[in-house]
Amino acid sequence: MKSIIVLLSGGIDSAVLLWLSKREYERVLALSFDYGQKHKVELKYAKELAKIAGVEHIIVELPSLKGIKGSALLEGGPEVPSEEYHKDTPPITTVPMRNLIFLAIAGAYADAYEIDTIGIAVHSLDSPYPDCRPEFISAAESALTCGSTLSAKRKVRLKVYAPFLGMTKRDIVSLGVSLGVPFEKTYSCYRGTEPPCGECATCRQREEALKSILL
Template structure:
């Protein structure tokens, strides 16, 4: 039985990812994070999406240490996003090591549930974010597998399923409509 844990923010990318995983996996779990983000409404959307998709279980994990970080425009108390383009540099909405933390937490649940996949909705336009790049995803997959008691016992891997890595936002939106 193929099990997956979906990182579910409640935004368009993760909503599309959730439905894609419902199609491709036998058992779908969802995990969301309350980390002091400005867009709290997405957590409500995540709950509604998880109910609608009838996931096996949806958990919301508090990650309180991000409330102490004030450098990200994505966090409460952080700066506003200044106008401009950020294709060539790390944008002001970067939350330090957010995907590393989220994937690490999700991997502990993957080990507990014997799920061999963790799904994340990073995509091509996220490349200015260091923790959304293909090399980061690959390194995290290796680290999670190397550090897991489950994989040590079973000689299996825990894969990071990131199907949108080569896609643009508009391609993800089209997939979501399908």
């Protein structure tokens, strides 16, 4: 059976990936992380999205990330800024090694559930985060394959499915529309307020992408 673990944050990109995976795979398991993020409210949205999509959903608790200092995305860190990101500099909202940590844990679930593919909704074109780059994804896939018991048993690669590499946010929203993604059930604000602040970079990116497609 063609199976995938999808990293689901509750935002637009991972919601589109979830719906795309539902179309492409027979078995889908969604994985979300409670890692000390200020916008922990996103987990409520992730749960609802997984329910609507009709897929199994696991929320993994990672209390240790709260001790990593300096990221505006984590509780106790600096304030989430309103300015746009600079294209070539990792922003203050970077959580060091976040995608590597998430992929490593997903790899452990992949071994335990005997699922050989992990889906991640990174898009490099307009993202300044180092762990969203294609070279990171390809290196992570190699590392996961080397460390995987499933891979050793079956002599296959543990694949990292990142279909949005090279796509813009607008492309992703456009795909989501064709897949029937319920965007109103997604959440993007890094400040974690309800309703969303409308000022932080992720709120503005979301607004722009949705407006360009849906209006």
